[in-house]
Amino acid sequence: MFDIATQLFEGQDIRFGPIDYEKDPEVESRWTHNAGFMRLYEFEPARPMSAAIVKKQYEKLEKKIDEDKNLYHFMIRAKADDRLIGKAVIQRIEWANGNCSVRVGIGSTADQRKGYGTQALKMLLRFAFAELNLFRVSANVAEYNKGAFALMRKFGFVEEVRRRQALEREGRRWDLFVFGLLKDEWVNQVSA
């Protein structure tokens, strides 16, 4: 498992790549027209975004990465045909404490429930712990996001905080959970 020659950006069926300004905006624009996806991926109100808006967001994102130095952003692509299937992000890195927060999204309904999210999180955790040398990884999960709960359990994340009624959607309040995974917990897992 711990081998210097390990390809960090290659998974079984997916790979991580940079933003493609030619092709990606149109694909991601399509995802934003699916309110179901947006509501699972963001706590902000879902809203459709044109390819032009998505492109502007990519530019803003890359500028922020450059200036703040506390964010890593990967496009998830299918190895079979190189199409864009999602995004994997390490954000809010606190270098002095060794903390960060992760986010994975699989954009189109057709690509969901295929194990791509699991592969992406596996690569993301390896990158966070074995490349960035961080000490812990957090993830915020809304009560209604059952898929995310399953993913957290699969990787041994511990439910640490339950922020009661922190979200409102569909006319009712939902709790917001913070999950955490420590480096030694991850090391034990991957060495087992």
Place this chain on the structure above:
Amino acid sequence: MRDLFRGELVRLTSEEPDARARIEVRWPLDTEFHRLADGDPAELTSQKKLKEEFEKRAEGGFTPERYFFCVRTLDDDKHIGFLSLWLDLIHGDVMVGVGIGERDYWGKGYGTDLMKLCLQYAFMELNAHRVSLGVLEYNPRAMRAYERAGFRLEGCTRKDLLREGKRFDSLWMGILREEWLQQQNGVKP
């Protein structure tokens, strides 16, 4: 109507950028203050830069999601701290940033009184559904003040602080509108 800006020991004010910078430039020099208030590394900012930031805030005018206050004592009218509230307009959640920079005023009930004003403002003026804050494991004094004001512990993010070579947790607290209202009507939590 109650007085939103006046408690029993402190009041909420807005200070002139120049005066505020002159006082607050000293606070981070006390690194214990910084470490109790914040998990980030200590840093120092010039009075000039602070003043410019406060001026920028003043020029920015009204924004519905950010509320910044200074804190003055009632007995000697001294500027001792700050209170900042960030309102998530969509979900009705207020995040609190608070600190008493003058250490002579620690442990004397000013913080508890300030937190009561904070909750009154969040629920009665911002109409929040809940109020949230984080507190560091090695700051039990702050935690007691938050508990006295009605906050409840909602969990802790394990070992997310590294100070003096040791790992500590961050604790996360919250209070719901209905809990605060019950407390105002004399119902014990």
